[in-house]
Amino acid sequence: MASGTGSLLSSLIGRADDGAPFRIVAVAVDRPCRAADIARDHDIPTVLCRVVDHPDRAAWDAALTGQVEAFEPQWVITAGFMKILGPVFLSRFGGRIVNSHPALLPSFPGAHGVADALAHGVKVTGTTVHLVDEGVDTGPILAQEPVAIHRDDTEDTLHERIKSVERQLLADVVTALVTKGVVIDGRKADIP
Ligand SMILES: Nc1nc2c(c(=O)[nH]1)N[C@@H](CN(C=O)c1ccc(C(=O)N[C@@H](CCC(=O)O)C(=O)O)cc1)CN2
Numbered sequence: 293m294a295s296g297t298g299s300l301l302s303s304l305i306g307r308a309d310d311g312a313p314f315r316i317v318a319v320a321v322d323r324p325c326r327a328a329d330i331a332r333d334h335d336i337p338t339v340l341c342r343v344v345d346h347p348d349r350a351a352w353d354a355a356l357t358g359q360v361e362a363f364e365p366q367w368v369i370t371a372g373f374m375k376i377l378g379p380v381f382l383s384r385f386g387g388r389i390v391n392s393h394p395a396l397l398p399s400f401p402g403a404h405g406v407a408d409a410l411a412h413g414v415k416v417t418g419t420t421v422h423l424v425d426e427g428v429d430t431g432p433i434l435a436q437e438p439v440a441i442h443r444d445d446t447e448d449t450l451h452e453r454i455k456s457v458e459r460q461l462l463a464d465v466v467t468a469l470v471t472k473g474v475v476i477d478g479r480k481a482d483i484p
């Protein structure tokens with residue numbers, strides 16, 4: 293699932309094309325975006341499910357769930373998907389939704405993790421891959437990598453450096469998940 297420029301999606305497509313043990317069955321977006329164009333360029337089915345096209349958020353949640361479950365995914369990856377998934381989606385796919393966040397959670401959750409880390413003045417940030425739950429970036433953490441912040445960093449330069457790490461880490465975690473699964477013990481999640 294995506295909302296933006298699709299570089300994380302491209303990394304997953306590349307890994308799959310290189311023989312990784314997973315296939316991208318569809319891409320769902322909440323807005324017209326480059327990620328949807330990338331999916332179409334690779335003949336991957338895409339669905340557009342915009343909040344504004346539904347009477348309320350609950351209706352969008354139900355519609356998105358129906359559109360995604362039609363593809364019967366074993367895992368759902370939110371790769372720059374900028375909407376909070378609702379209770380219907382979570383009940384349908386809970387435990388099988390993986391998100392990549394551009395900060396070292398629990399620090400700087402939400403839609404602006406890169407800007408928030410930069411504004412706070414931390415010297416190190418990074419990326420987190422985690423399971424998605426009903427909270428905002430509160431699900432069990434699967435993997436993290438640090439990224440140093442440079443004195444002259446802007447949000448864009450820092451975010452691009454984080455993305456370069458994310459693109460590899462997310463693909464590595466997805467590969468491990470589809471082959472080994474995950475063991476969850478409370479807040480702890482481990483890939484055996
Ligand atoms: N139930 C959950 N859904 C999602 C999670 C999650 O942890 N739990 N992670 C997000 C991805 N994400 C951070 O990694 C994130 C994306 C967007 C937002 C947010 O506040 N979105 C607003 C709208 C913002 C916009 O449209 O530009 C909203 O949903 O109203 C917070 C965190 C994926 N889904």
Ligand SMILES: NCC(=O)N[C@@H]1O[C@H](COP(=O)([O-])[O-])[C@@H](O)[C@H]1O
Nearest residue numbers: 296297298299300372392393394402
């Ligand atoms: N909180 C969610 C969030 O900020 N997600 C971030 O959006 C970017 C998508 O990049 P892309 O569109 O180039 O794949 C990624 O950095 C991802 O961590």
